[in-house]
Amino acid sequence: MTDGAExxxxxxxxxxxxxxxxxxxxxxxxxxxxLDLARAADVVFSPVADAKVFPEDVDVTLVEGAVANADHxxxxxxxxxxxxxxxxxxxxxxxxxxxxxxxxVPLDRVLRTSYVERATxxxxxxxxxxxxxPLLPRVEPLHRVVPVDVYLPGCPPxxxxxxxxLLALLEGHRPAAxxxxxxxFG
Amino acid sequence: xxxxxPETDTITLTVDGTLVSARQGDTLLEVLREHGVxxxxxxxxxxxxxVGACRLCLVEVADRPRPQAACVTAAAEGMxxxxxxxxxxxxxxxxxxxxxxxxxxxxxxxVADGNxxxxxxxxxTGVDHVSQEYLYPAGLAVDLSHPRFGVDHNRCVLxxxxxxxxxxxxxxxxxxxxxxxxxSRVITDMATPWxxxxxxxxxxxxxxxxxTGALFLRGTTVGEAVRxxxxxxxxGAARRERRWLLDLVAGPPAAAxxxxxxxPGGAAEETPDRKESKP
Numbered sequence: 001m002t003d004g005a006e007x008x009x010x011x012x013x014x015x016x017x018x019x020x021x022x023x024x025x026x027x028x029x030x031x032x033x034x035l036d037l038a039r040a041a042d043v044v045f046s047p048v049a050d051a052k053v054f055p056e057d058v059d060v061t062l063v064e065g066a067v068a069n070a071d072h073x074x075x076x077x078x079x080x081x082x083x084x085x086x087x088x089x090x091x092x093x094x095x096x097x098x099x100x101x102x103x104x105v106p107l108d109r110v111l112r113t114s115y116v117e118r119a120t121x122x123x124x125x126x127x128x129x130x131x132x133x134p135l136l137p138r139v140e141p142l143h144r145v146v147p148v149d150v151y152l153p154g155c156p157p158x159x160x161x162x163x164x165x166l167l168a169l170l171e172g173h174r175p176a177a178x179x180x181x182x183x184x185f186g
Numbered sequence: 187x188x189x190x191x192p193e194t195d196t197i198t199l200t201v202d203g204t205l206v207s208a209r210q211g212d213t214l215l216e217v218l219r220e221h222g223v224x225x226x227x228x229x230x231x232x233x234x235x236x237v238g239a240c241r242l243c244l245v246e247v248a249d250r251p252r253p254q255a256a257c258v259t260a261a262a263e264g265m266x267x268x269x270x271x272x273x274x275x276x277x278x279x280x281x282x283x284x285x286x287x288x289x290x291x292x293x294x295x296x297v298a299d300g301n302x303x304x305x306x307x308x309x310x311t312g313v314d315h316v317s318q319e320y321l322y323p324a325g326l327a328v329d330l331s332h333p334r335f336g337v338d339h340n341r342c343v344l345x346x347x348x349x350x351x352x353x354x355x356x357x358x359x360x361x362x363x364x365x366x367x368x369x370s371r372v373i374t375d376m377a378t379p380w381x382x383x384x385x386x387x388x389x390x391x392x393x394x395x396x397x398t399g400a401l402f403l404r405g406t407t408v409g410e411a412v413r414x415x416x417x418x419x420x421x422g423a424a425r426r427e428r429r430w431l432l433d434l435v436a437g438p439p440a441a442a443x444x445x446x447x448x449x450p451g452g453a454a455e456e457t458p459d460r461k462e463s464k465p
Contacts, residue, residue: 088315091293091294094314094315095286095292095293095315095316095320096320097292097293097294098292098294098295100292100320100322101290101292101295103320103322104290104322104323104324105324138322141315141316141320143315143317144319148315151314151315152314153314153315155293155294183309183314184305184306184308184309185286185291185293185294185305185308186293186294186296186299186300186302186305
């Protein structure tokens, strides 16, 4: 920064794909640090912000969840194209985790079991084009679909781990692999 | 200063540029541990033989083209060993990634989550994602035929600790490995259900030896965490209706054979043997 020029506030987004929202809950566990975060960055897209379209020119995007359906696939491609640093947040995004357990069973079998054989009401596989996104044949972790810059495993990653990473990322650094909590699965 | 007589079986080698002494016959892994040099291990287990199955303790030995598994390489005079090169770190990361990709390790819903050596190894070797494609093998069995233990092949890394501890410590040799390559499975006896094994002594050493969630104590899984709220209703009703008191007070005189058995709170009356002995 020179000539006293105001540095542009970093633009932060968070995205929720095929996950349980636990990683976003962990993000909200930042508690009073959320006020610091609001001062440090503009949250331009998030399940907890009222934006319908993923915006252009985002500096950092945290993505929770695996890529499980056609909407996830379209959104993550848009996110990648419009984000400088893409963060795979939590085990579903990083490994597929519970979301990918259905990969052990063929997709039609999954749908029949869930919506026909075990259904107690309204039996029938959902078929509402344009409303209910079709499931992909196989659930994939983010990095199998788009390039990922930073991985934050954990189910969920702790608020402390997220905060450490955000502090570094919003300053334009990569989170130190050996700093603070060791990233681990589970 | 006293002079220590030279021991003929003492050898000297170099570990990461530092001279260390060792005993003839030591493995490299023993030498490294004795000198506080940490290398990751998985199949290694104190008290049983070494097999070099997991390849995580690979080290570089000068003049040998390929890395060597430290647990099954004998230390030798003049050997120059490196334990922490970029090549070795990369090999170890890849090994851990392949272990995670080969079967279905879903830490978040595993009985060993938080108590798993594979999970620890991933953290220790810097594996924060798996770049190999996950295989998602379908149809890997979970055998719950044994009353106390379970085996989940989704979590098995084929370290063979269970095989070795059962053979070498318990002396039962219930466990072994069947199949080849990706089809390999640990089996009990002739691939018969664990609960029907005539050789298993139910000692549980294999469960203690297992580094992952493949072998586990039954009753520790989430699905087995069954609560019994109906017992509370039973207790409440029993108290209201004074069932136990009535039994004790108005029980047949034959049951009052000695003070202890008839004392309030004594459970002896409820045992099947006592009931059968009643007229």
